[in-house]
Amino acid sequence: MTATLMMAAFFIPIGVVPLMWAARKVPDLRDGLMVVAGLLTFACVVGMVPAVAAGARPEVVFFHVFDGVPLAFKLEPLGLVYALVASGLWVPTSLYAFGYMRGHGETNQTRFFICFALAIFAALGIAMSANLFTLFTFYEVLTFSTYPLVTHAGNEDAKRAGRIYLGILVTTSVTMLLLAVMWTFVIAGTLDFTVGGILAGKVDGPVIPILLGLFAFGAGKAALMPFHRWLPNAMVAPTPVSALLHAVAVVKAGVFTILKVVIYIFGLDLLYTTGGSDILKWVAAGTILISSIVALRLDNFKARLAYSTISQLAYIVLGAMLVTPDAVVGASMHIAMHAMGKITLFFVAGACLVSVHKSKVSELNGLGRKMPVMFGAFTVAAFSIIGLPPGGGSWSKWFMALGSTTQPSDYPFVFVYMLSSLLAIGYLMPIVARAFFLPEKVDHGHDAHHDAHHDEGHHAEVEPSIEDPSLVPILPIGESIRETHLLMLGPIVLTAAGCVALFLLAPQLEAFLRPIVGGAP
Amino acid sequence: MNAHLPAIQVVLPLLAAPVCVLLQNRKVVGVWATLVAWASFAIAITMLVHTMEHGTISYALGGWESPLGIELRVDVANAFLATIVTGIASMVLPYGPGSATLAIPEDKQYLFYTAFLLCMTGLLGMSVTGDAFNVFVFVEITSLSSYTLIALGKGRRALTAAFSYLVMGTIGGTFILLAIGLCYQMTGTLNMADMALRLQPVMGTRTVLVAFGFFVVGASIKLAVFPLHQWMPNAYTHAPSVVSAFLSATATKVSYFVLVRVVFTIFGAAYVFGTVHFEWLLMPLSIAAMFVGSIAAMYQTHIKRLLAYSSMAQIGYMTLGLSMNSVEGLTGGLVHLFNHGLMKGGLFLVVANITFRLNSSKIEDMAGLARKMPWTSLAFAIGGLSLIGVPGTAGFISKWYLVQGALVKGQVWLALLILMSSLLAVGYVWKVIEVMLLKPPTDRVENTKPAPLSMIWPVWVMIGSTVVFGLWTTWTGTVAEVAAETLMGLR
C-alpha cells in the first residue's frame, strides 16, 4: 500500500506533463491540471507518513542498471520530510506562479510549467532514492530540467546566468559527486543507503576526508563556498522559480544529498570516531558567516535572500558534519523549517516586484503600511529564518546548537550558530523596519524602476506590465491599504502560517526523524 | 540453418547490392535495401543470442577447415558488432528523404543504395571473419564504398573530402596489408587464431614488432585516432548527413574492433602491454583526443563539423578503454562503441532534419529553432545529454565502465580526467542548445516548418534508444562485458 502511494507520488508529476502539453492552448485547464497534480502528489506523500512513522520502509526496485546497482526507491523519514516539503510547497507555488506569470505577461508559459513539473518529479526522485546511483540520476535531471526555468527571460543576463548555473552545477556534480559515487562503489561494492553506513571498516586514513569532501563540494546545489556563485546568479529567474527551486527543491537537493551521504553512506560512527568531517565543519562555518556578512551589504532584495539561503544551507551542512545525533536531526528539521520560511520571503520579494515594481531593499520604505498582511507574513517568516519563536527555525537551530556541545572541540560552532542568528537579524529586520516604520518615498517611483532595470539586470522582471486592472485586484481595505493579487497573497499567508505550524509541530517532527540516527553515539 | 548464419550475414547484402542496379527505381530500391538491412539485423541478433547461449560459431567457408580454409568466426564480440552495424543500417536506410540530401539526380540514386549495401557488406565482413587477409579485403570494400558515399554530398567540397579520405584510407589499408604479410612470413598462416599460436615462439623478433606497428598505424588511420584523424572532420562535414550518420556510427567502430582484435586476438595482451607497452602510446593519445577533440568542437560554427570533432573525442574514450588492459576498461570501450554509434548516428540524423528544412548547417542559423521544430530540437538535446554522459542516457553507461576501470586500478587521476573531458562536451552541446532555445528566431527559422514524420521517427527511434540503453543495460553492458572477457581470453 505504501509502496503504491510512493509510486503514485513519483509518477503523478511526470504523468501530468503530457496532459499539460495537450492543454497548452487552454491556459486555465493547463494550470488547473498542475494544481490538481500538486494536490494529489501531496496527498500521496502525506498518506505515507503514518506508515513510515510506524517504521515501514517501503521499497520499489525498477531494474538493475549495473550489477548490484538498481534504479530503486526506498522511503525513510529524512526522504519523506524532503518529499513533503517539495510536494507540499508545489501547490502554493503554482498558485503564486499563475498570478505572477500572468500578471507579468510572461511568454512560453507552457514550457515553464512543464519544466516546473519535471523539476518536482526530479526532486521526488531524489527524496525517495534507495541508492546513490538513483539519487545522482535525479540530481542531474533536476539540474537540466531547471535550466530552461533559470533562463526563462531569454535575454543576455539570463543566458549568462544560465551558463554559470549549469557550469557550476554540472562541473561539481560530474567531477566530484560522480567521482565520489563511483569511488564509493569500488570501495564498498554497493551504493545502497544503509542505516549505519556502508563504508565503515572499508576505508581509513585520509581517504575519508577526501571522499567526504568530494561529496560535500560535489553536491554543488548545497552552495557550499566556494561553489556558491550559481545561486545568486540564478536569481534572474522568475520569482516563483527562485522561490520553489532555489529556496526549496534545488538547494535542498544538495543538502539532502550531503545528509544522506553522511548518515547512510559513511555512517555517523565512522565520521565521529575518525574525525573525518573536521575540515568541512570549518568550511561550512566559514560559509555561514561570510555569506551572512555579504547579505548584510546587498541592496537587491532577491540577492540578499539568495545569500541568506547560502548561509542557511551551510547551517545544514555544518549540522551534518557535526555528526552528532542531535545536530543531524536538527539539520534534517532545518530542511523543512528553512524551506517554509524562505519561500515566504521570496514570495514577498516577487510580489513587491510585480505589484509595486520594487526590487531593492532601500525602496521598500513604508510599504508595510500599504500591505500589512504581506509584510506581516514576511515578519513571521523572517523570525523563522533568524531562529526566533514563533518560527519553526528556532527548533532546528536549537537542536543543531545542542549537537555541537557533545565534544569540546565543537564548542566554537555554538557561537557560529548564535553569531549567524545575529547577522540574520541584521539583514532581515531592516526590511521589516523600513516597511513598517519609515515613510514612503513618494518621488521614487519611476526612477527607481529605471535603476533596477540597469543595475540588477532583471530586464524581464521590471517591465511595467500590469496595466490591466483586472489582473491586480488590490484589496480595497481603506484608502491606504493596497495588497497584492490574491493569487500571490494567499500563498504568502499560507506559507507564513506554515512557519508557525512547524513551530508547534516540531516535537513530532523531531520524533519522526529520530530513527535515522538510531545507531549513533 | 544457424550454422550458416555467419556466411549469410555477409553474403546477403553482397548479393543484394547488384540487385539494386537491376531494380533502378529509387523507391523500390529504397524498400529493397531497407528490407535487406532488417533481414541482416535479424540474422545478427539471432547470432548474438546464439553465441551468448552456446558460445562461438565457427564456419568453414566452402567446407575447407581452418587453418587451410577461410574461417568465419563469430563469438559474442563479433556478433555484438554485427548487431550494431546492421541495427544502425536498418534505422538509417528507411530514413525518409535520406536521398534528398544527395547530390545526384533521382534516377541515379539506386547507386547510392548499392554503395551503401556494399559498405555494409564490408563492415559485416570485418566483423565476422576470422581470417587476417579477409580483414584486409573487407576493409577495402568498406573503404571504397565509403569514399563513394562521401563524394555524394552536396557541394564540391565533398569531392575533395572524399579524395583526401581516399589517400589516407589507402595508405592505412596498405599498411594493414603489409602487416598481414609480415605476420604470414613469420607464421605461414592467415587464420587469426592459428596465427596467434604460431606467433608465440617468435614473439621477440623485430619482424613481429614491425608487423604490430603497421597493424596499429593502419587501423588507427581508419579509426581516426588522434593525431591520425585529419580526414575525418572534412569527410563527415561534407558527406550527406545520412552517410555521416551511418559511417560515424559504424565505420570507425568496426575499425576499433579490428584494432582490438589485433591487440588481443593476434598479438595478445601479454605482448602488447607487457613487452611493447602499447598503453604508454595509446593512453596519452586517447586523453589528448578526448580534450583536443572536445575543445576543437567548441570552436566550430558548423554543426556537422562540431559533431565530427566530438566523434574524435569519443573515439578517444574507446581507445582509452582499450589502453587500460582490463575487463572494465575494454567493456567501457565496447559499450561506448555501441552507445556512441546510437547517439552520434541519431544526432547526425537530427542534423539531417535541420539542414533539410533550413538548408544550412551553420549553428547561428538555428536561432530559436526549438519553437519551430520542437521535436527535432528535443532530440538534439537528449542526444547531446548522452554525449555529455548524463545519467539516464547511454553515454553515462560508457562513462561508468571507463571510470570504474580507472578506479579499480587506483588511477583516480585518470578517472578525474575522463570526467573533466566529459564536461567539455557540455561546452559544445550547450553552445548549440543555447542558440536553439534562447536566441530570437531569424527569418530563415520563422519561415520553416517542422520536419515531416518520415524524418522524425527514425531520429526518435535512435535517440529514444539512447535513453532506453541508458537505463536497461542487459544487452549492452552485460553483452559488452562478456565480449570483453571473450576477447581477453578469460572465457
Next chain:
Amino acid sequence: MNAVAGLWVYAVVIVLMMIGLYTVISRDNLVKKIMGLNIFQVSVIMFYVALGKVDGGTAPIFKATHGEHLDTEVVFSNPLPHVLMLTAIVVGIATTALGLALVVRIQEAYGTVEEDELVRIDQEGGA
C-alpha cells in the same frame, strides 16, 4: 654478404614504398598523388610476391598420376601469396579508378586539380 644479397628484394620494396609515399605527400597534383599511391601499393604487392618465392622452386603444379602418391621431392614456390595478390591488385585498380574518377569530378567542379589552388578556392569561397 650472402645475407645482404638475399635481402635485396626488401630493399627494392622499401625504396619503392618510399618513392610512393613521398609522391603522395609532396605532389600537389592530384593525378600524381594517385600515381604515388599506386607505386606505394605495388611495393607491397612485390613484397608478397617475394614472400612466396622458394629458392629453386618451380611453379606449384602437382604432377600426380593415377594411383601414385605425390612426388614430394619437387620443391614448389608458395602459391598462396601470389593468389592473395590477385585480390590486392584488384583492390589497387579499384582504388585508382575511383581516385581518378574523383579527380575528374574535382576538375569539373573547381577547374583545377592542383591541391594548393583547391585549398585557396575553398578558403575564398567559404563553405
